[in-house]
Amino acid sequence: xxxxxxxxxxxxxxxxxxxxxxxxxxxxxKNLSYSISHTTRSPRENEKDGIDYFFINQDxxxxxxxxxxxxxWAKVHDNFYGTSKSFIKNxxxxxxxxxxxxxxxxxxxxxxLGLDIVSIFxxxxxxxxxxxxxxxxxxxxxxxxxxxxxxxxxxxACKDLFQYVVVNDNLDKATEELCLIFKKExx
Ligand code: 5GP
Numbered sequence: 001x002x003x004x005x006x007x008x009x010x011x012x013x014x015x016x017x018x019x020x021x022x023x024x025x026x027x028x029x030k031n032l033s034y035s036i037s038h039t040t041r042s043p044r045e046n047e048k049d050g051i052d053y054f055f056i057n058q059d060x061x062x063x064x065x066x067x068x069x070x071x072x073w074a075k076v077h078d079n080f081y082g083t084s085k086s087f088i089k090n091x092x093x094x095x096x097x098x099x100x101x102x103x104x105x106x107x108x109x110x111x112x113l114g115l116d117i118v119s120i121f122x123x124x125x126x127x128x129x130x131x132x133x134x135x136x137x138x139x140x141x142x143x144x145x146x147x148x149x150x151x152x153x154x155x156x157a158c159k160d161l162f163q164y165v166v167v168n169d170n171l172d173k174a175t176e177e178l179c180l181i182f183k184k185e186x187x
Contacts, residue, residue: 005031005092006186007115009100011107012122013152014077015134017168021122022099024175029182035087035100038064041079044139072102072109077147081106097186104158111161118185120178121162125169127152 012018026032038054040061049055061080064070073082083100091098100110110117124130130152134145159165164181168174 004095006097007088007092007100007117008097008182008185009102009107009110009117009119010122011102011104011155011162013124013130013155014148015130015137016122016124017133017171017174018101018122020171021168021174021178022101025178025182026099028179029186031095032097032099032182033091035083035091035098037081037083037102039079039081072106074103074105076103076105077144077151104155108161118181119162120164120166120181121159123156123159123165123167125167
């Protein structure tokens with residue numbers, strides 16, 4: 001992939017605090033932005049098309065699979081998610097580094113491409129805390145939460161595939177740890 005920007009691939013089980021951590025890191029570095037994924041899931045309250053995700057339907061998603069549009073894609077919790085090759089290429093070409101907030105299947109696909117990436121896994125402090133956080137968030141139904149917890153087990157089992165593992169037991173501490181990684185890798 002041409003360009004001078006760097007790709008940071010971050011994965012975590014849903015509810016590990018990844019989104020909050022990523023937002024904090026993004027405010028600290030100028031040449032770093034967020035890779036906006038495409039998804040077939042419905043927008044949550046407060047989510048905006050073109051900011052949080054590009055929301056598309058399943059037909060469009062599948063057409064783009066056929067057209068080799070995705071750098072990686074995966075079905076997560078019954079919805080499709082994908083990273084557009086052209087989005088990444090354009091950003092890196094402008095010297096922008098990018099954070100890809102993607103699941104472990106997508107992270108594995110990108111690792112297999114042999115690109116120069118930095119991979120980071122965010123760990124929740126415990127399974128109990130993860131479960132409490134998902135319930136407190138109040139954005140998902142009981143069934144969705146149960147499915148997300150089930151997926152969390154298999155995602156955590158993949159953590160050793162990542163170059164860095166950051167445990168989010170304390171938000172400030174995890175933010176500092178994460179920022180040190182970005183500082184070192186972008187130097
Ligand atoms: P949510 O629906 O909670 O926003 O995201 C669910 C999961 O999908 C999260 O683990 C998130 O990292 C992952 N995800 C978001 N965008 C992408 C993407 O483009 N590709 C892949 N493989 N996973 C994604």
